[in-house]
Amino acid sequence: MASPAVKIGVLALQGAFIEHIHVLGRIENVTAVQIRTPAEVNDPTLDALIIPGGESTTMGLVAERSGIVEPLRLWAHQGVKPVWGTCAGMILLANSALQMKIGGQPLLGGLDVCVDRNHFGAQLQSFEMPVSIPVLGEEPFQAVFIRAPVIVSHKPNVTVIAKLEKKNADDEHERIIAARQSNLLATAFHPELTGDSRFHRYFVEMVRTSKLARQQTASS
Numbered sequence: 001m002a003s004p005a006v007k008i009g010v011l012a013l014q015g016a017f018i019e020h021i022h023v024l025g026r027i028e029n030v031t032a033v034q035i036r037t038p039a040e041v042n043d044p045t046l047d048a049l050i051i052p053g054g055e056s057t058t059m060g061l062v063a064e065r066s067g068i069v070e071p072l073r074l075w076a077h078q079g080v081k082p083v084w085g086t087c088a089g090m091i092l093l094a095n096s097a098l099q100m101k102i103g104g105q106p107l108l109g110g111l112d113v114c115v116d117r118n119h120f121g122a123q124l125q126s127f128e129m130p131v132s133i134p135v136l137g138e139e140p141f142q143a144v145f146i147r148a149p150v151i152v153s154h155k156p157n158v159t160v161i162a163k164l165e166k167k168n169a170d171d172e173h174e175r176i177i178a179a180r181q182s183n184l185l186a187t188a189f190h191p192e193l194t195g196d197s198r199f200h201r202y203f204v205e206m207v208r209t210s211k212l213a214r215q216q217t218a219s220s
């Protein structure tokens with residue numbers, strides 16, 4: 001069967017959503033749409049969802065006000081259709097987080113990891129560096145970290161896609177910057193801010209594979 005055309009929703013409440021839409025627009029047979037309401041999240045023709053980077057506290061607050069937290073939670077926990085969280089989106093997908101906002105902030109959960117929210121410190125500690133991401137091929141990927149989180153621990157069902165060296169050999173925590181758990185994908189950095197569309201293509205392949213599997217189940 002030919003690989004199917006897919007429709008990907010990008011949560012557009014706050015943060016770097018337009019940039020994701022632009023990169024997806026460069027990939028063949030992909031339609032990208034902005035998602036702001038529960039009805040849009042529940043659109044049965046959506047094949048996948050991206051939760052962008054931005055500020056997880058603000059995004060969580062706006063999501064609560066929009067009544068979209070529960071529909072998003074269902075998506076992330078059902079695991080039927082792929083979800084990709086970048087940076088703040090990765091924090092929202094995590095089952096737990098260190099350095100949470102005092103007074104609380106909503107997490108969607110689903111991804112069996114604990115993240116450290118502002119691992120590298122304040123905005124000034126933003127940086128970019130080439131990282132090795134074997135699933136994308138040999139050429140390093142230029143990763144942009146903006147007040148980035150890292151995954152410090154995870155359950156065995158989570159596959160590590162990329163990580164940074166520990167700062168010191170005896171550090172107790174890992175510094176994982178990309179991970180996958182079945183249909184959930186998470187990156188600590190912002191692949192939508194570089195010209196390199198390899199990470200988006202990797203996600204689109206996940207989306208096509210999962211759509212094909214759903215179509216085959218439906219027709220069998």
Ligand SMILES: NC(=O)CC[C@H](N)C(=O)O
Nearest residue numbers: 053054055056087088146
């Ligand atoms: N660039 C980002 O998405 C930063 C995320 C930020 N650390 C937060 O808590 O939301």
